Amino acid sequence: MNNLKTKYMGIELDNPIILGACSMTKNLDILKKAEEHGVAAVVYKSLFEEQIQLERLRLDEKLTEFNDINAEMLTIHPNIKYAGCDEHLLNIRKAKESLSIPVIASLNVINEDTWIEYAKLLSETGVDGIELNFYHSPFDFNKEAKDIEEEQINIVKKIKQNTSIPVSIKLSPDYSNILNFIKNMDLVGVDAFVLFNSFFQPDIDIMKEKHVKAFNFSKKGDYKKTLRYSGLLFENIHADICSSYGVFTGVDVIKLILSGSSCVQVVSTVYKNSLTQIDTIKKELKAWMDIKNYHSIDEFRGKLSNNKLTSDSLVYKRTQYVDLLMNSENIFGDSQ
Ligand SMILES: Cc1cc2nc3c(=O)[nH]c(=O)nc-3n(C[C@H](O)[C@H](O)[C@H](O)COP(=O)(O)O)c2cc1C
Numbered sequence: 559m560n561n562l563k564t565k566y567m568g569i570e571l572d573n574p575i576i577l578g579a580c581s582m583t584k585n586l587d588i589l590k591k592a593e594e595h596g597v598a599a600v601v602y603k604s605l606f607e608e609q610i611q612l613e614r615l616r617l618d619e620k621l622t623e624f625n626d627i628n629a630e631m632l633t634i635h636p637n638i639k640y641a642g643c644d645e646h647l648l649n650i651r652k653a654k655e656s657l658s659i660p661v662i663a664s665l666n667v668i669n670e671d672t673w674i675e676y677a678k679l680l681s682e683t684g685v686d687g688i689e690l691n692f693y694h695s696p697f698d699f700n701k702e703a704k705d706i707e708e709e710q711i712n713i714v715k716k717i718k719q720n721t722s723i724p725v726s727i728k729l730s731p732d733y734s735n736i737l738n739f740i741k742n743m744d745l746v747g748v749d750a751f752v753l754f755n756s757f758f759q760p761d762i763d764i765m766k767e768k769h770v771k772a773f774n775f776s777k778k779g780d781y782k783k784t785l786r787y788s789g790l791l792f793e794n795i796h797a798d799i800c801s802s803y804g805v806f807t808g809v810d811v812i813k814l815i816l817s818g819s820s821c822v823q824v825v826s827t828v829y830k831n832s833l834t835q836i837d838t839i840k841k842e843l844k845a846w847m848d849i850k851n852y853h854s855i856d857e858f859r860g861k862l863s864n865n866k867l868t869s870d871s872l873v874y875k876r877t878q879y880v881d882l883l884m885n886s887e888n889i890f891g892d893s894q
Pocket of ligand 1: 578579580581603604605664666691728754755756775776777802803804805823824825826827
């Protein structure tokens with residue numbers, strides 16, 4: 559009988575499948591169903607800077623509305639403060655109380671003060687961990703990469719000092735040298751890295767000559783970037799590695815664990831195939847472990863990571879790529 563237990567952010571999980579942050583994870587009924595389908599943990603929908611600022615704006619409007627009437631309105635209605643965010647915090651607390659699996663909160667903000675204040679508030683809801691979503695998309699021509707990285711590391715350092723629960727970082731792959739950045743984040747005590755974020759990119763409708771908002775779900779096979787980095791990071795950092803983006807099947811999960819991930823987050827595959835996909839992924843993983851005679855995840859985790867490879871260690875390097883391109887006729891045949 560094989561055992562699918564694994565560890566993530568220092569938390570023991572029954573299996574490596576986590577339902578990632580998305581619109582489904584703010585719905586308690588769906589969360590309960592996900593638990594019934596055997597998901598190991600859930601990441602509750604993110605709290606966004608825009609939500610917080612909108613609340614503050616509404617609060618300002620409300621306060622000026624009452625300016626002429628009574629300046630003491632503030633003390634009469636103290637609970638008016640950040641009502642929308644309060645609701646988010648309340649709903650997370652409810653989710654945590656209603657589920658027996660770990661619940662991870664997610665924060666996606668911009669200003670340092672907001673990061674610190676809301677990480678603390680989220681940690682007080684009773685959740686098992688917080689995922690910080692560093693959704694940084696370059697926009698400013700004058701900001702240097704090292705300044706962005708230093709700011710982010712500084713924020714994490716302060717959050718770690720102010721909270722006692724595990725913290726994971728969900729990253730974009732678009733850093734000049736993400737390995738160096740992750741190593742520096744690891745040194746300030748991050749408990750896990752989620753690789754990678756997906757970005758909502760704008761698109762253009764050529765007939766209307768207008769921008770359109772486009773959100774693309776990931777596709778089968780999109781897990782390869784996270785596979786490469788989990789293979790490079792395994793045993794080189796203290797934090798756990800959680801693969802995200804393009805994880806669709808049990809076979810994908812097996813590959814990602816072989817490369818060094820402790821667990822995965824799934825979203826698009828659940829949107830496309832429903833929550834039953836969680837059962838399917840687990841079944842595929844178990845069946846493969848039976849065939850291979852593995853009794854636990856730890857027996858094969860990282861077996862194909864960079865550190866464990868010897869003769870074929872060029873697989874993670876440029877040489878492999880050049881070799882592939884130089885010998886491409888072997889792949890496509892002479893007719894190409
Ligand atoms: C409808 C939808 C809503 C999402 N909302 C969030 C969110 O609130 N916070 C977040 O960190 N990621 C969010 N994501 C991104 C997912 O958590 C995940 O990183 C992304 O979909 C890639 O994983 P996948 O390939 O399994 O879909 C959302 C994705 C979708 C499809």
